[in-house]
Amino acid sequence: MDENTKKRDGHFYRALFCSTFLISAFTVGGGFVIISLLKAKYVDEFGWLEDKETLDLAALAQSMPGVMAVNASILLGYRMAGILGALTALTATVLPPLITISLIAQAYEAFASSPIVRLALKGMQCGATALILNVAVDLVRKQWGQGVNLPLLILVATFVLNFFFDVNLMILVVVDGLVGFLFLRWAEAK
Amino acid sequence: MICLLLFWEFAKIGLVCVGGGYASMPLIEDAVVHTYHWLTLSEFIDIFTISQMTPGPIGINAATFAGMKVAGLPGSIAATLGFVTPSFILCLTVARFFFRYGNIGAIQGVLNGLRPAVVALICAAGLSFVALSLFDSETFPASCAAMREAFDPKSALILALALTAARRKINVIHILLASGVLGVALGMM
Numbered sequence: 246m247d248e249n250t251k252k253r254d255g256h257f258y259r260a261l262f263c264s265t266f267l268i269s270a271f272t273v274g275g276g277f278v279i280i281s282l283l284k285a286k287y288v289d290e291f292g293w294l295e296d297k298e299t300l301d302l303a304a305l306a307q308s309m310p311g312v313m314a315v316n317a318s319i320l321l322g323y324r325m326a327g328i329l330g331a332l333t334a335l336t337a338t339v340l341p342p343l344i345t346i347s348l349i350a351q352a353y354e355a356f357a358s359s360p361i362v363r364l365a366l367k368g369m370q371c372g373a374t375a376l377i378l379n380v381a382v383d384l385v386r387k388q389w390g391q392g393v394n395l396p397l398l399i400l401v402a403t404f405v406l407n408f409f410f411d412v413n414l415m416i417l418v419v420v421d422g423l424v425g426f427l428f429l430r431w432a433e434a435k
Numbered sequence: 436m437i438c439l440l441l442f443w444e445f446a447k448i449g450l451v452c453v454g455g456g457y458a459s460m461p462l463i464e465d466a467v468v469h470t471y472h473w474l475t476l477s478e479f480i481d482i483f484t485i486s487q488m489t490p491g492p493i494g495i496n497a498a499t500f501a502g503m504k505v506a507g508l509p510g511s512i513a514a515t516l517g518f519v520t521p522s523f524i525l526c527l528t529v530a531r532f533f534f535r536y537g538n539i540g541a542i543q544g545v546l547n548g549l550r551p552a553v554v555a556l557i558c559a560a561g562l563s564f565v566a567l568s569l570f571d572s573e574t575f576p577a578s579c580a581a582m583r584e585a586f587d588p589k590s591a592l593i594l595a596l597a598l599t600a601a602r603r604k605i606n607v608i609h610i611l612l613a614s615g616v617l618g619v620a621l622g623m624m
Contacts, residue, residue, distance in 0.1 A: 264608070271611040272490050277560035280553075285607045297550065301537075304549035305529065307556075311449050311522030312492040319526040324534070328527065335523060342491025343515050346499040347508060349485060357484070361619055366489065367568075368618015371590045372611045374564040375597030381561040384554045396551040403555035408562060418552060425548020426541060433540070 253326040258333050260291065261325070265318060265337035270345070273370045274377075276306070276313025281380035282373070283321060289383075293325050296387070308418055314338060395428055437506045438513035444471065445498045445517035452494060463497045473501045494518055568594055589621040 268282045280303045287293045302324060306316035315338055322334025349356045356362060388397055399421055406412040444466055452462050460483070467473050474482070482500045486493040495515055502514030536542065566575045570585040593614050600610050 267608040268611075270490055271608060271615070274564060275492070275560065277557050278564065281557055281561075282607050285601075289604070290607070300550040300553045301533075301546050302530075303553045304546065305533065306526075307553070309522065309525055309529065310452060311519070311525070312452075312494045314492050315495070315519050315522050316526050319523055320530055323527060323530045331523070331527060331530075335519060339495060339515055339519055342489070342495045343499050343511060345489055345491060346485070346496050347503055347511050349489070350500050350503040350511075353481060353485070357481075360622070364619045364622035365615040366618075367590065367622070368593055369490075369611050369615040370564070371568045371593040371618065372597045372614025374561070374568045375594050375614075376601050376607060376610060377557065377561040377564055378598060379601035381554070381558045385558065388551060388554060396547065399548055400551035400555045400558075403552045404558050407556060408559040414556065417556075418549065421548040421552040422545040423548065425546065426544035429540060429544030429547060 253330065257326065258329070261293075261322070261330065262333050262337045264291075265322075265334050266341060269314070269318075269338045270341035271369055272373050273366060274373050276317065277303075278373055278377050279314040280306075280317055281377040283317065284380055285376060287321060287325070294321065296384070298324060300384075304418065304422075307414065395424075399424060438509050440471075441502050441505060441510055441514040442517035442520075445502075445514045446520050448498075449494070449518040450521040460493065463494065467497065467501045473505045478504070565594075589618075592621070593617050 264286045265283070268279065268286060272279055272282055280299075284296075284299050288296060288299055299321065302320040303317060306313050306320055309316045315335065318334040318338040319331045323331035326333070385400070388400055391397070403417050403421060407414065407417060448462055448466055464476075464479055468476050468479050478500075479497075482497050483493070485500075486496045489496070495518060498514040498518040499511040502511035504510075506513070533542075537546075563573065566572055568590045569587055570576055570582065571587065572585065576582045576585050596617070597610050597614050600613070601607075
């Protein structure tokens, strides 16, 4: 086991599995939504990880092949409890859609045309929106609290380019990484 | 045999789909619809619709649905396992490297740039979701009149209540469930 990952007890694995399973089961929306909810659970509620690590691993998950939510659960699980943690988080992330879609595949028409299902999913979408906003506000406020610096500029520029100008995510990630790297070089050279 | 093929094909898809979500759709379509005829195009579009409505990444949903169609439950498990196996191996390898060498200067520099980028992308995803929840569209309506037209007050109420609950640090899963129940209750009224 890596020295960076800690030994955990059965209670931890149960909590990790259950919370990840439920988040995966009830979160409508893509990778960054899941990341926000996992952060709310792992960091804010259980204190298993820090903000910074979560953001680092989210960036890593985004840059790897495959589905971001799956990558994120593997990376965060590994960080918290090694390979067993990664396996636990991965299983908990994959099982809910596997079960849901297997069931829906049997009765797609009934599912898609049910007004109750549609209303419940719409409601959960609003809930997920509130949760991601909450995480976003917390993170921006923390960054803001450090005054005007390079990270704040990167944050604003990336947001504007992505949200208003639809600039491709991969390009933004590469450029931001490069800017961070060059800035550190420049600061060290001074 | 068919399960092995499903595993292998989805492992290949999982390995090459970079950028996630919609970016991987054409790849999946190519293998599942055109190469192997596991699904018809209209079934594939159904998966896309289901994925918009249900929790879970579209890649996993497509793998499960195609596997189920071709070989029942064992097929759906094989396809899903195949899809996540490359991610698992790659992520563990990179994570190992990252935790060992992550604190060297160059990588820290890159991460200093990436951390705020992730925050920015979470904000952008959050705002797109506000548009989706309140106006049922991917982007905000262009004019005030269009906004008033598309505005969904029930969704706004759920969003506001959920946000209040989130600020008070109420359990994330309880908030999601309560939002779903509220959605049904308000919709039936």
